[in-house]
Amino acid sequence: MSLDIFWFLPTSGDTRYLGKSDSGRPATNAYMRQIAVAAESLGYDGLLIPTGSSCLDPWVTAASLVPVTHRIKLLVALRTSLGNPTATARQAATLDEATGGRLLLNVVPGGDATELAADGIFLAHDERYEAADEFLDVWRRVLQGERVDLDGKHLKVKGAQNFFEPVQSPYPPLYFGGSSEAAHELAAKHVDAYLTWGEPPAAVAEKIADVRERAKKYGRTVRFGVRLHVIVRETNEKAWAAAEELISHLDDETIAAAQANYASMDSVGQRRMAELHGGRRDKLEVSPNLWAGVGLVRGGAGTALVGDPQTVAARLQEYADLGVDSFVLSGYPHLEEAYRFAELVFPLLPGKRKVTVDEVLTGGAFDVRATKGESRNENQGTPA
Numbered sequence: 094m095s096l097d098i099f100w101f102l103p104t105s106g107d108t109r110y111l112g113k114s115d116s117g118r119p120a121t122n123a124y125m126r127q128i129a130v131a132a133e134s135l136g137y138d139g140l141l142i143p144t145g146s147s148c149l150d151p152w153v154t155a156a157s158l159v160p161v162t163h164r165i166k167l168l169v170a171l172r173t174s175l176g177n178p179t180a181t182a183r184q185a186a187t188l189d190e191a192t193g194g195r196l197l198l199n200v201v202p203g204g205d206a207t208e209l210a211a212d213g214i215f216l217a218h219d220e221r222y223e224a225a226d227e228f229l230d231v232w233r234r235v236l237q238g239e240r241v242d243l244d245g246k247h248l249k250v251k252g253a254q255n256f257f258e259p260v261q262s263p264y265p266p267l268y269f270g271g272s273s274e275a276a277h278e279l280a281a282k283h284v285d286a287y288l289t290w291g292e293p294p295a296a297v298a299e300k301i302a303d304v305r306e307r308a309k310k311y312g313r314t315v316r317f318g319v320r321l322h323v324i325v326r327e328t329n330e331k332a333w334a335a336a337e338e339l340i341s342h343l344d345d346e347t348i349a350a351a352q353a354n355y356a357s358m359d360s361v362g363q364r365r366m367a368e369l370h371g372g373r374r375d376k377l378e379v380s381p382n383l384w385a386g387v388g389l390v391r392g393g394a395g396t397a398l399v400g401d402p403q404t405v406a407a408r409l410q411e412y413a414d415l416g417v418d419s420f421v422l423s424g425y426p427h428l429e430e431a432y433r434f435a436e437l438v439f440p441l442l443p444g445k446r447k448v449t450v451d452e453v454l455t456g457g458a459f460d461v462r463a464t465k466g467e468s469r470n471e472n473q474g475t476p477a
Contacts, residue, residue, distance in 0.1 A: 095444025096413060097318070099139035099168060100132040100431050101423030104149040109426055111390050112342035118426065120149050122157055128428050129158045133165040135435040135448055141320075141421045143393075144170030144201055146208050152184060159191050168197040168268060168421070174214045174221055178231035179253040185265055186236065186257040194260035200225065200269040200284060202276075205358055205392075216247075218359040222275035223247060229267070229283040236264035270320065272300070272362035280315060281307030286419060290362055291321035291396040292369070293380035298415045305416075318419030319412050322387050322397035323430070325405045325437050332399045339425060340374075340386045348372055351390040358392075366395040382408050394423075406441035413443075 102125055109116035118124060129140055140158075142151040151170040158167060169188070171181065189196040202225035203209060203218065216224060224247035231248065234241045235255040243250050259265055269280050270288035277300070280287045287304050289297055301317050308315045324339070326332040352372040355363050370376050370385040377386045379396065382404055388395020398405050409420060424430025439445035 094413065094418060096409070096442055097138040097419040098439075098442065098445065099141055099166075099419065099421040100128070100137045101421060101427060102128060102140050102142050102154070103423070103427045104143060104151070104154055105145065105147040107426045107428070110338070110342045111340050111387065111425070112344065112347055114342045116426075122149070122154070124428075125149070125154055126158060126161050128431065129162055129165065131428060132431050133162050135431060136439065136445065137165060137431070137435070139166035139168050139197065139421075141168045141199065142170060143199075144172050145204070146211060152188065155188060155196075156191065159188075162195075164195070166195045166197050167192060168199050170201050171198040171267075172201045173225040173228040174203060174209060174216065175212055176228075178228045178248065179235060179250060179255070181228075182232050182235045182255045182264075183257060185232075186255060186259040189259040189261055189265050190257070192260075196259075196261070196265040198265050198267050199288075200229065200267055200279075202271070202279070204360060207357075218273070219275045220247070222271075222273075222279050225279055226282065229279075233264060233283065268318070270362065272360075272365055276361070277304050277307055280304050281313065282311050284315065286316040286318055288318045288320050288419070288421065290366060290394045291319055291383060291398070292365065293383060294411050294415060296365075297412060297417070301416050316419065317415075317417045318421060319417050320394045320421040321423075322394060323405060323422050323424050323434055323438075324384070324397050324399045325402055325424075325434055327401060327437070329399075329401045329404060332401060332404075336384050336386055336397065336399050340389060343390060348374075348389045351392075355392060363392060366393075369396065397424075402437040402441055406438055409438075409442065 104120050104125060106120045107118040132140055142154050144151050155167045155169045185198060203221035227245040227248040231241050231243055231250055231253055235253050236259060241250060241253040267284040268286045268288055269284040281304055289300050304315055324332050324336050326335055352367060355367050366388045369379040370388060377384050379385050382398055382400045384397045384399045385395055387397055398408050435448050440447040
């Protein structure tokens with residue numbers, strides 16, 4: 094089975110070390126475009142463009158990549174709590190046309206309540222998922238050509254309609270990640286691909302089973318993916334040394350402050366990430382070759398696969414054997430690590446192959462195809 098391998102766009106900045114150092118790189122649009130062009134030329138299938146108060150706007154960033162990319166898919170964060178479903182549907186249709194059918198959307202109902210409050214959103218955890226349910230109901234229906242009236246608990250629209258047909262039918266595919274019961278129910282009802290952060294395989298298997306069973310109630314099937322960091326080197330010894338180097342600038346005070354902040358959040362996924370290591374440096378390998386060092390001070394995906402190319406490829410295959418067909422990967426710094434991972438691991442993965450220097454220079458590491466109607470991710474399993 095061919096795997097979709099996505100890379101991450103660090104729209105809040107990049108670095109060689111976590112913690113205090115002089116190696117930080119600002120999140121400029123020029124740097125984002127540099128990473129995007131590199132990822133496309135190397136043969137990655139997509140780019141995740143995140144959201145958050147510390148991130149560049151994902152929609153504007155995605156639009157800026159249209160002129161410099163031609164094949165790679167753009168997985169753009171869709172924050173349901175901050176937008177209107179009718180207007181956002183129009184934005185999605187417009188961007189899908191501009192990319193030639195390369196748009197994917199990563200649904201984000203919430204996250205940090207403090208951050209949301211700064212944006213004027215004052216909804217409790219489960220209320221955010223209720224609002225996202227109403228949002229996606231309207232969003233999906235208008236993009237399928239319906240005229241929608243809804244008088245919901247959180248949203249109200251009258252005569253909602255979309256006049257711009259997207260390239261992908263019935264609409265750009267929806268990705269989503271969340272660990273709570275409310276999140277799993279939302280995934281089962283609305284989305285095309287469920288993403289989990291990189292937990293040990295047994296925990297990921299439980300999540301997949303739960304979402305899959307819930308989706309059956311709606312007569313749907315859902316694809317699955319994992320969001321992970323990667324630290325791959327020519328040998329296992331070099332990879333583990335690189336992992337330790339990444340956190341070599343961290344002090345205990347910085348770790349404690351970060352963990353206290355995450356503990357105050359109402360995100361179940363963030364709590365699960367923190368529980369993997371408990372803020373302790375001596376308990377970071379939480380599963381064979383699954384290292385939780387990133388999560389000491391970074392929110393969201395906090396684990397990395399660490400090892401030589403064969404080891405990392407084998408660990409990815411363990412997730413694939415559970416039913417995962419997509420991986421959203423990242424590494425610090427993101428430009429250099431995109432090259433390293435592609436050069437070392439792609440030849441070992443299904444559907445990928447060795448990338449030569451000439452191919453990277455000419456952009457020939459991939460097959461350029463007509464995009465309309467040929468997206469592998471086109472709403473598989475989503476009923477009209």
